[in-house]
Amino acid sequence: MNYMEFTETQKKRLKELGADNYIELSFPNVKERDSKFDQLNTSLERKCKADLLNLFKNVKRPLIKQLESKLIKTLVSVGFVEVTTPYIISKDFIYKMGIVETHNLWRQIFWLDDGRCLRPMLAPNLYHVMKCLRKILKPVRIFEIGPCFRKESMGREHIEGFTMLNIVELAPEKDPFQRLKEIINIVLDAVKLPSYVLNKVEAEVYGETIDILIDQNEIASAAIGPHPLDENWGIFDAWAGVGFGIERIAMVKKGVNRIKQVSRSLTSLDGICLDIQ
Ligand code: ATP
Numbered sequence: 001m002n003y004m005e006f007t008e009t010q011k012k013r014l015k016e017l018g019a020d021n022y023i024e025l026s027f028p029n030v031k032e033r034d035s036k037f038d039q040l041n042t043s044l045e046r047k048c049k050a051d052l053l054n055l056f057k058n059v060k061r062p063l064i065k066q067l068e069s070k071l072i073k074t075l076v077s078v079g080f081v082e083v084t085t086p087y088i089i090s091k092d093f094i095y096k097m098g099i100v101e102t103h104n105l106w107r108q109i110f111w112l113d114d115g116r117c118l119r120p121m122l123a124p125n126l127y128h129v130m131k132c133l134r135k136i137l138k139p140v141r142i143f144e145i146g147p148c149f150r151k152e153s154m155g156r157e158h159i160e161g162f163t164m165l166n167i168v169e170l171a172p173e174k175d176p177f178q179r180l181k182e183i184i185n186i187v188l189d190a191v192k193l194p195s196y197v198l199n200k201v202e203a204e205v206y207g208e209t210i211d212i213l214i215d216q217n218e219i220a221s222a223a224i225g226p227h228p229l230d231e232n233w234g235i236f237d238a239w240a241g242v243g244f245g246i247e248r249i250a251m252v253k254k255g256v257n258r259i260k261q262v263s264r265s266l267t268s269l270d271g272i273c274l275d276i277q
């Protein structure tokens, strides 16, 4: 017997409705397939309506925004200060990160004009702020949480506008790697994800980088200084820094395998399909 799958349109619709588990089903004929699709569509739409009502009545905020609030509160309570820097940065800041025309990351940058782009990361702005603050106090403990932008070929774990949480401590009172591990623990305890793995890798910007993995997924990358890039920014002390992807944390928390199910969207709200009859 010839088995058939859902049509591409049906698969797309099932994905929108958050029913990834069903899209690989196969059927002996068109009638059975379409009947199963109609049945799934109806029950999943009903579930979306219930989930949206629950969002309005109880949950009230998307998971990524809840995580943001939780992390801000926790970091402030342990002595970090939140900073708010511009989304638009200068080409000079990109060069000062050692990112040049031949780098992969260069090709991922959204340029606004010859001299300005949307920030692909928070590090350049934080380097700048750190340099100003180091004259006033030490250690300098700061963090920023907000959108970053990279051209991506998309896929399951990449979006072009994502939320980064970058935390840095300049001139820590102990070994920077020890302090880095403490900071990582503070964040992952706050979001109740205590099991993770640290993995040393070679990365484009910082060279030796420490990736933080949960179930093989990179949720953050970290580095410690002194680092060769520091000179460009007038930084001479040791430091510990880490950048988390909030949507990646949300994916792990929610147990979903597509970042679209937690990211900013016009077709869904907190991962719940908005396009229902
Ligand atoms: P990847 O290897 O997954 O493309 P990366 O190593 O290029 O990520 P980093 O520069 O290390 O990314 O950024 C720090 C964190 O920001 C990553 O660990 C990830 O959690 C998150 N992140 C980076 N790019 C994206 C993206 N396009 N979409 C969602 N999250 C992202």
Ligand code: MG
Residues within 6 Å of the ligand: 203, 211, 218, 220, 221
């Ligand atoms: Mg990384």
